[in-house]
Amino acid sequence: MSRYFIEVFGRVQGVGFRYFVEYTARAFHITGWVKNSEGGSVLIEAQGMNDNVTLFINEVKKGNRFAKVEDITCREIELISKEKNFRVIY
Template sequence: MMERYLIKVLGRVQGVGFRYFAQSLAGTYSITGTVKNCEDATVRIEAQGEEKNLNKFLAEIRKGNRFVKVEDIVAKKIPTADNEKSFKIVY
């Protein structure tokens, strides 16, 4: 079943390639949506996909990588978006 989440990611997530990291993971798990840096030093993600893939995506986001250090993730379900085909970085 398709789900969509609004996700706020806190930690060392700006200036470390996080948006590209998220975009790469989204491709791996067939996730569509957007990722954007916010003025409060967090990152905002809208992610849509099959629930099991979203769970895997979120687990990988939470792990981060050698540059990214995620301290917390706040996710809430939001309505799905029709006709969305890709995962984009928003500037």
């Protein structure tokens, strides 16, 4: 198990990107959250089995058809036990 704090830069707000991230997280059995930042990026915390987290991050890098991901940063953070789902934070 691993958990990452991820920040995604580019055209990622106002293009359905958070919902794409939520859908992708559920497909890979990832828990955590996604939200827009005030600076225009999208912030994500993602937790799951190591291989699934890697696959999830690779899909996030691709983005959906409306987004244009220009850069992404990832850093491993402490696990949160008993987290059950992935959600969009407003």
